[in-house]
Amino acid sequence: MNGHFPLGEIKPWRYFFILGFILASLFTLVNDDETRHVVEVFLQWQLQVHSGSLFFIATHLFLTSRLSGLNSALKLLVSAFIASLFYAPVSLLFDVYWLHDTDYTLAALVQECSDMIPTAMFSWLVVNLPWLTGLSLQRRTPLPETPPDTPTLAIAHTIPISPPLAPLKAAEVIEPETKKLTAFLQLATVNSVDEIVYLKAELHYLKVVAHDFEKLILFNLKDAISALAEADEQHTMSQTHRSYWVNRAYIRSVKSKGRQATLLMSNDDKVLVSRNNMQKVKAWF
Structure with a gap:
């Protein structure tokens, strides 16, 4: 099933x-x-x-x-x-x-x-x-017709960044995905890491968020990041909070206020940034 x-x-x-x-x-x-x-x-x-x-x-x-x-x-x-x-x-x-x-x-x-x-x-x-058994609690949302413009946030301190990076073409992939990564992508029902906007840990489940759907799977965030690292070692550096991992290509802006920060993703969702990860996230921009 x-x-x-x-x-x-x-x-x-x-x-x-x-x-x-x-x-x-x-x-x-x-x-x-x-x-x-x-x-x-x-x-x-x-x-x-x-x-x-x-x-x-x-x-x-x-x-x-x-x-x-x-x-x-x-x-x-x-x-x-x-x-x-x-x-x-x-x-x-x-x-x-x-x-x-x-x-x-x-x-x-x-x-x-x-x-x-x-x-x-x-x-x-x-x-x-x-x-x-592979069943999931899933919500599908329509894909935006055109990429949203980089917003200008009036509150706090907003740092706009460049548009999302284009996904790699198949011919550009040098090494094949390993079994661990493939198993995770199949469970998450995505074809590649480029389809994932962010991951969120919820108890012992993992919410996989793409642009057109969200899916809750029986998986651990730490194991998911380990699997993603097999595609690109840089993915291990993309955890912004103990409960969040983000695809940096889909960060639209960061809003910081004091020692607190929130990432605005390309699907309009907000992702938390912990204090321990503030300096790392700021270095991305």
Whole structure:
């Protein structure tokens, strides 16, 4: 499956929150404990599901670059296993101190791990299934008929730059793309790096922004930059923020104010520049 998941532009944070809310609500409905008020049960499940979701996301983000040799499915399984192993003691606390239905013993912890790990690993795969199978949350926008003029920004300090560079012709490419770069371009559904305007990290996903579409894929920004560097080593210098990488050919202008800066891209999107990258970005102009 390599189609599109036409649900509009859904942010990962919203996706996980809504999904967690629905699951916690379902767990509340099937609860058979008549000794507790339904509101208490609802709050318990909301807290348990959302804290678990945040723990799994944080674990995957921490491990994703360390598991760069594995494919996406294996990364998810390994991160889910490790997250389950470390979250099980936290989950057991709910049973001990909130539900009062067990003691905090080694036997209870082993039982909690055996109950949680298989279900959690399967659920983590299912939650990420749209991106794992090649489906995507994508928004397409019409291409501009003519390139926009370099704007003059009245606020702050604006530095206009030259128009975007023309993409390289096939005959000008000296070295063929490596497998790593090719795999990334295929997942991003672009033919070359020249089609990408910028990349933005969103949780353990990556938003690929071109002039005519945006696509959210299951990929890490650090790994993406490493793949792009195989086409041109200069791409490693194009990260402007911990969450952003830009194609310098499509920067229209930079607006700086004090120690803050924002890049205006050729598709009218704005990209953040961190303080640590200010001097590097200014040197581009």
